[in-house]
Amino acid sequence: MANRREFIKISLYGAGILAAGAGTYKVIKALSKEEEEEIKKLAIDLKRTPTYCEVCFWKCAGWVYKNPDGSIWKIIGNEDDQNCNGRLCPRGTGGIGMYYDGDRLKTPLIRTEARGKQVFREASWDEALTYISEKMQKIAKEHGPECIALFTHGSGGKYFGDLLKAFGSTNIAAPSYAQCRGPREVGFMATFGEGLESPEPTDIRDTKCLVLIGSHIGENMHNGQVQEMSDAIDKGAVIITVDPRFSTAAGKSKYWLPIKPATDMALLLSWIHIIISEELYDKNYVEKHTYGFDQLKEAVKSYTPEWAYGITTIKPDIIRKTAKEMADASPAVIVHPGRHVTWYGDDTQRSRAIAILNALLGSWGRRGGFFRPETFEMPTYPHPDFPEPVRTWRDAFPGKYVLADLALANGICDATIPVTTRDCSFKGWIVNGTNLIETLPNQKQTIEAIQNLDLLAVVDTMPMEITGWADVILPECTYLERYDSIRTGPARTPQIALRMPAVEPSNNSKPAYWIARQLALKLGLEKYFPHENLEDLLDWQLKETGSSLEEMKRIGVKTFPRSADDLYFSDDEEVEFYTNTGKIELYSTSFLNEGFDPVPTYTAHPEPPEGFYRLIYGRAPMHTFSRTSNNPYLFDLMDENLLWVNPKVAKQWYLKNGQEVFLENQDGVRSQFPIKVRITERIRWDSVYMVHGFGHADKKLSRTYGRGASDAKLITNVMLDPIMGGTGMRGNFVTFILDKAETEVAS
């Protein structure tokens, strides 16, 4: 086991990077020769096993090194992996903490008192799985199998997904869709005929201009992107950051546009207006590849920079200058699509505006813009067809969210609360690797839904708020203790990566495949899980591709040639896009067909009431939301969140740096724990900011319990995106509750 001091030393290099921005990973390279030699020497002596990281969705491939006594020493990136180029981020290095966390779930538990009271008894695996399978069968008999839903985040979801489909339900949702990236997938799909997926095909390493609008590369530590951004900065790329907060990326930018929150659409439309009216767009590309230019031109003609200034507070000359910077770099320019884009309810249209801007600049399919990724397709093992479900989550929302291509986690949550207008509601949830209490907005509603369930089974490695509400808790082992599916995913060159156990599962925890298969056996669905061990299945799959488990154990990552030399469009290429017109749609026919604006328009959003401030939340590079806040190593790097407050606001409220305050939102909901104030010019006076994932209320998380505040608790106003059902969460406002009653707000 790496000692803590050593881990912190290495991880702080990573964290320091983020403040440093450019030249990011040079810090790691700057280890002394002796240190490098020492690491290499040690590594040769140690046994290593391949893995890919599970601390975030980027899934960097690495090697797990073990000490001679069998304990884990270190995880180091795999040099051949495109996602990480041999360098893990601080969280990836700290992944070992997931294995060594003493708070882990250790054995199956069955609830013995009312939901939420957190009183459980230990159970054997057989008893716990029998309990779940009997409840599932009862629900299926009384209501239909489709009344069971799966919420998932992470690698294990594949097996529980297969189990559910075999059982007769396709209601499989990930909060990472409707609470995060869904609007941009739908917005880009409507424009280019394909979504972005993960990792996004942004060609940042060759870009000349990167526009970050509400995207915080460096704080959202998506490894490959951070490395490429660092390289691009070194090569002189212009960075334009639009953010009400002076983020780490803003510190590396030529332009920081401290926009008034909730007005991004006005800026985007104004940029589109300038690029068209000043003829800055890529004329050949637009003429050859797009549909609806004239309609777009007409629709945006009134969105002048002067108009946008009054809304965004960004001066017209800056709007013009930044538009010109983008056009000068075209097509090697990226208006970054962002990731967590569920803000104000018009998020699909905002993502559409970003997609349109990229199309006008000719960056889609071009070097320095967006490359054309390729994914290696692993063969699927033969099994009977899954049964056709009688109903799906869509039946709960007739005629709505037609353009959503995945199930909505919040939709399933809504449809669990019985209403007289709906003839069926969800009765059972299986939750794997997602703390729904913190990830779904509107906690009150989530708890109300849970109270209406006949079954809540939670499969996780750690106790979380959601486990406290479960009927049955199944302890999953960590990614360091199990095989998982072969990692594929879009990349410049198709690649696969193996994860295998470096150590035996701790305590009485089990891998997701084993759990799903045992449930399948109890439900009579074994024909869908013909392989007793995942190991056998992986070996079969790999042999079909010309590799083998043996080979992958040695190399960890395997790269295959692209099927065609088409990373970028060639100049004379006739491209058929998967849209209704076969072109890039500047004017969306699919939106028009569904009754939505074919071109984005500006909508004003509510402003904070007097004495309230918009609640903005984000990420820290050393944590993946609430998932890692109890990790012993990462907790050492950041043990609570702080509330960023502008000095002007602090003065009005007599706030001091480090002072603890409670927060209350527009609906009278208070934070459960206080949060310390950080007074900084880096946030606008109309907003406050905190990192998401703290303020845990589960005492079983011994380190992080009660540290900082939970933004999720304060998000009670949810603005639904009418196009795809995403949950806009940035329309919440908070005020300070000070512990000294005599403190008054200055007039």
Ligand code: SF4
């Ligand atoms: S970016 Fe970091 S946390 Fe995410 S997979 Fe890579 S190493 Fe792990």
